[in-house]
Amino acid sequence: xxxxxxxxxxxxxxxxxxxxxxxxxxxxxxxxxxxxxxxxxxxxxxxxxxxxxxxxxxxxxxxxxxxxxxxxxxxxxxxxxxxxxxxxxxxxxxxxxxxxxxxxxxxxxxxxxxxxxxxx
Numbered sequence: 001x002x003x004x005x006x007x008x009x010x011x012x013x014x015x016x017x018x019x020x021x022x023x024x025x026x027x028x029x030x031x032x033x034x035x036x037x038x039x040x041x042x043x044x045x046x047x048x049x050x051x052x053x054x055x056x057x058x059x060x061x062x063x064x065x066x067x068x069x070x071x072x073x074x075x076x077x078x079x080x081x082x083x084x085x086x087x088x089x090x091x092x093x094x095x096x097x098x099x100x101x102x103x104x105x106x107x108x109x110x111x112x113x114x115x116x117x118x119x120x
Contacts, residue, residue, distance in 0.1 A: 036077050039063065044084040047075055052084065 043055045057064030
């Protein structure tokens, strides 16, 4: 029995190094294919390069993505990394007007100082 121990360890190593990662890779490919098959017009997506946009057109191997109003770019389908949740329509970064400077001078620095004024 002790003579077979190295072979058992070798078989377990092969199983751990080749078979299990291959199964995991296959599951990830199936998940990616299902995501690409679920794409429809107007779906917000993110590409592998981090570009966000909405699906404007679908081809057999390509996806047209609108990244700004009237700006459409074409990507290969595998470049779509994930489907994103729609963003809210309200701007949460609204400026509180009560904290704005009443002088209207947006330049940083001492009050009344402007770039180019003063001495060297």
